[in-house]
Amino acid sequence: MVKDSYLVGLIGAGVGPSLSPALHEREAGRQGLRYLYRLIDIDELGVAPDAVGDLVRAARDLGFDGLNITHPCKQLVIEHLDALSPQAEALGAVNTVVFDADGGRAVGHNTDVTGFAASFARGLPDVPLERVAQCGAGAAGAAVAHALLTLGAGQVTVVDAVPGRAVALAAGLNRRFGAGRAAAAGPERAAALLDGVDGVVHATPTGMAAHPGLPFAAGLLHAGLWVAEVVYRPLETELLRVARGVGCATLDGGGMAVFQAADAFRLFTGLEPDGARMLSDIAELAGAAGAAGARG
Secondary structure: OOOOEEEEEEEEOOOOOOOHHHHHHHHHHHOOOEEEEEEEEHHHHOOOHHHHHHHHHHHHHOOOOEEEEOOOOOOHHHHHOOEEOHHHHHHOOOOEEEEOOOOOOEEEEOOHHHHHHHHHHHHOOOOOOOEEEEEOOOHHHHHHHHHHHHOOOOEEEEEOOOHHHHHHHHHHHHHHHOOOOEEEEOHHHHHHHHHOOOEEEEOOOOOOOOOOOOOOOHHHOOOOOEEEEOOOOOOOOHHHHHHHHOOOEEEOOHHHHHHHHHHHHHHHHOOOOOHHHHHHHHHHHHHHHHHHHHHO
16 A cells, blocks of 8 residues: 555664665655655664664564665564564665564565666666676675676685685575586685686675775776676775776766665565666766765
């Protein structure tokens, strides 16, 4: 049932700089909706990530229509939900919770997969995908790897600072997509990997405003690679700046942020968002945030 007013929120750590409230509220305003998007920052509340279950229950009791979930709660929230979409169940991570209007059931979804897939197909439509290296095996990394294999990547090799996490993700990908479609590697193999792949996807917090820097040595980049980023604040991370400088085709994280938000908006409201308008929004919002950061 489509309504004319919605209350949604975002649960996570350090979510104050998130652009999600503005993205959702701008699109809702254009569609004539009253739409309040609230930040629920576990750092500001002084609670541990495993309190996410209490926060979900409180949001449901307070009449929220749904929630977005971000780091570090995307896996922890699952045990507190009543049902999962097939995508979220396969991924083992949830970034969107919808409260059923009839019985109040909390249903978990994952729009990171579809968000990255839509952004990649739009921004790097013709790049080769036979061999791909990926940095990061957390919740965002799992979503990205699933999206890459769904898009037809031949093999994705996942690199993570925690070797066991990369191994577990690769094993899960091979079970879902077929033996040999995924592999795991330690950071010490980065040089050899980037010399023999078509492209690299970065899916760790490195490069965010609070975590500046590069995920690997700049000298490993070369013009034969394409480089895709999931970080969107700033839109031009140091990785993308260096990659463009050596001639790589690149994709910033803005598209993933927009398309996952659009998919969540659709789940919350039942209405079709305008992705083109939201892409314009994020370029404006991220630019304004970057200028404010530079002044501050």
